Amino acid sequence: MxxxxxxxxxxxxxxxxxxxxxxxxxxxxxxxxxxxxxxxxxxxxxxxxxxxxxxxxxxxxxxxxxxxxxFKILGASWCVYRVVGDALGIDVVYNKPSIEDLGSAATDAGVSIVTATEGNCGRAVSRMAKYLGIPVRVFVPSYMDRQTRNKIRSEGAEVIEVQGSYDDTIPVIRKEAEQEKVLLVLDVGLEGFEDVPKYFVEGxxxxxxxxxxxxxxxxxxxxxxxxxxxxxxxxxxxxxxxxxxxxxxxxxxxxxxxxxxxxxxxxxxxxxxxxxxxxxxxxxxxxxxxxxxxxxxxxxxxxxxxxxxxxxxxxxxxxxxxxxxxxxxxxxxxxxxxxxxxxxxxxxxxxxxxxxxxxxxxxxxxxxxxxxxxxxxxxxxxxxxxxxxx
Known part of the structure; x- marks a missing residue:
């Protein structure tokens, strides 16, 4: 054994x-x-x-x-702040824009966020997106219970089910993020995708x-x-x-x-x-x-x-x-x-x-x-x- x-x-x-x-x-x-x-x-x-x-x-x-x-909100908040700043060409580490100013710039630019989750991370990303006033879509595995989905929705997110496990959501959201002005926020490093999850770790x-x-x-x-x-x-x-x-x-x-x-x-x-x-x-x-x-x-x-x-x-x-x-x-x-x-x-x-x-x-x-x-x-x-x- x-x-x-x-x-x-x-x-x-x-x-x-x-x-x-x-x-x-x-x-x-x-x-x-x-x-x-x-x-x-x-x-x-x-x-x-x-x-x-x-x-x-x-x-x-x-x-x-x-x-x-x-704990996920610690990584999610810093990551979303960094990712949005990067997309807008703003160095948030040194310039330190307020949440209101960064959110206003993101709204004007028409950016949105896509992520995947088994629960806490998706809700945390959605909370930070709500602070900024940015639309967010959260892809979840089919086994996720209704209560968890509703908690994510309570943050203003759109919840989308993917048949299968968490791992099955990854190729779906990567394809979604190919669209213009759609930002992929994920705490998992993937081939060719490691800067964003690094922000989670920093947080x-x-x-x-x-x-x-x-x-x-x-x-x-x-x-x-x-x-x-x-x-x-x-x-x-x-x-x-x-x-x-x-x-x-x-x-x-x-x-x-x-x-x-x-x-x-x-x-x-x-x-x-x-x-x-x-x-x-x-x-x-x-x-x-x-x-x-x-x-x-x-x-x-x-x-x-x-x-x-x-x-x-x-x-x-x-x-x-x-x-x-x-x-x-x-x-x-x-x-x-x-x-x-x-x-x-x-x-x-x-x-x-x-x-x-x-x-x-x-x-x-x-x-x-x-x-x-x-x-x-x-x-x-x-x-x-x-x-x-x-």
Missing amino acids: DSPVYINPSAKDWIYISSESSTESRILEFHQLLPDYNETKLHALPELAAELGLAHVLLKDESNRFGLPA YGTMLAESDRQVLEATGGKSATHAIVPCGAGSIAQAVTEHFKGAQRRSKLGPASIIAVEADTAASLKASLQAGRSISIVTKDTIMCGMNCGTLSTLAWPILKDGVHASVVVTDQESHAAVVLLQNKGVMAGPCGAASVAALKRVCAEYRDILGLGTESIAVLYCTEGPRAYTVPFEVQGRDVMMIHE
Whole structure:
């Protein structure tokens, strides 16, 4: 039987060295100007830390970011701002046009946006498009539930169904974006399409800058030794890996190990690490729908290949158990966000020595989404049954 954990030997001594100067401070300033900006909480979980034999377990709670239930708006807002600026010939990084001014120029130019999503990302892109007053069409896989579609529509977007999976939406939206003045916004790197998803990754820097400072405050000046992050197509995992393995952060705060968590029905990173190359896999439905991606971002793969110390797959049952565990501690998380807890428990039980998890370890977990209704399988007397969790 294939192990649910893959230890990546190439990540031990790898350091990420960027060829570009950091724009993290500029991105934070940009986010602070948006409506409903808020710094999300970092929850201490001392009982879980004691149970696992760690110094600290700290959970960065992205369940309410700009009033939306996920971290995606950080990347989506910065990406849309950059993409629209690029289309209009405006250097938004240095000129810093207001949302109103950029939106007015975009309206005059008649631009629109097209994107694809499994839920949170499409809603986030639509929210930023609404701030700017730009039309947006969101293409979704056929299995997406009505409630999720309606939330995307609530942001003013047109929702269009594509038969098949998320991966099946990609060629459709790429063709749509061939039309004049139609801008493709996507957080997944594809062949010939890597500048735009790079903006998403940059946008997540606000979350990471916040959590670095919050961890130091929570521990009396000690930084994280381990970071656990969900991985779907790989953009958020890429951002976390670049941040914690970056030369600049390492020189100030020391090294940290990266643990990526995937759904066992969509473990494309683990399969790729084992193969030594990025490969596509056939996925199955999961309650961790934001991680249901069979192909890694071409932008993320080189970073994850060299920088992720371990890939851990968890089941729907494990994810649901983690949702309940966090709920009992007053933290409201969705299955993707709670998966980080499930992954930490697994590696502490079986791989703690290999990954250097001990009584001095400080683990920061990225909880990427808030609570939502879902149907989850669980075992009763040897058979799978279904329930609705809200």
